[in-house]
Amino acid sequence: MEDKHMDVQDIIKPENRVYKKPALLNDTHMHYCPGCSHGVVHKLVAEVIEEMGAAEIAIGIAPVGCAVFAYNYIDVDWIEAPHGRAPALATAAKRLQPDKLVFTYQGDGDMAAIGTAESLHAANRGENIAMIFINNAIYGMTGGQMAPTTLLGMKTSTTPYGRRADLNGYPLAITGLMAQLDGTCYVTRQSVETPAAVRKAKAAIRKAFENSMHGKGTSVVEIVSTCNSGWKMTPADANKWMEENMFKKYPIGDLKNE
């Protein structure tokens, strides 16, 4: 019989541990701003690869953008792609080594702007890769400029009075396009702002990676994310703003699941 007023030090023992940093996530200090969604997604990718026992066969394709240093943080093999060309590199890697787990990690600039052609055509060809798409509706790395996914009325450093449809066009929901392509087998949109959402996002990433290994076609996991520095909010406020505004244009859920 243990005392109900047991000391905290009695609880903190290795046999009682229920959650720890995944081993594949390096000790390197991540350069992301405090509260950035990238950190959570990196953690989920590391956890999924670890749980699948795929550390030796995983090849990640890092993008250009804030996640450019992903290869410093997750301890698997990485290729750094020129801006937007991650799906093209992933195509090559997967075709040359079909038994490897090949995934891309792309931001909204990488997938929805400069790399739209590569991304859409890789998905249309049905390459057996998984694409993780971080959509935070802004160019975080270069100083908060408007991205194709920026919402109408949203203030960025290049749309200081808010995005206007007549001047800047409409926000691009690129995963909606991908869901219509015959090459994709699984297209989903997730978020990581609450513990429940994090669990769902992890399951989605796992499914995408398994699809890639089973040769079912292209899987796309969009993570609707925050960029609290670019949005000029605190991390908690940014999460709330995302729930109130981003989810209207980018509703959470599976767009395609075959």
Place this chain on the structure above:
Amino acid sequence: MAKIRGAVTVNTERCKGCNLCVVACPAKVLSLQPKEVNNRGYHFAYMSAPDKCIGCSSCALVCPDACIEVYRVKVDE
């Protein structure tokens, strides 16, 4: 009746004081250090009410820098 007790440890040098764990905690266990900072100057998170922790891992799940380890134990009353 058995009761669940939990505890967390925070890697204070890795913590960036983003406050997301404090917001996510359903039992209001965590706070940011009001004055103390780590080597990078961030007010890191700590257990301000350790007795309330239920070991649910919510804080660790939303932590972008994976600095939280969670421990859970069943206690007989």
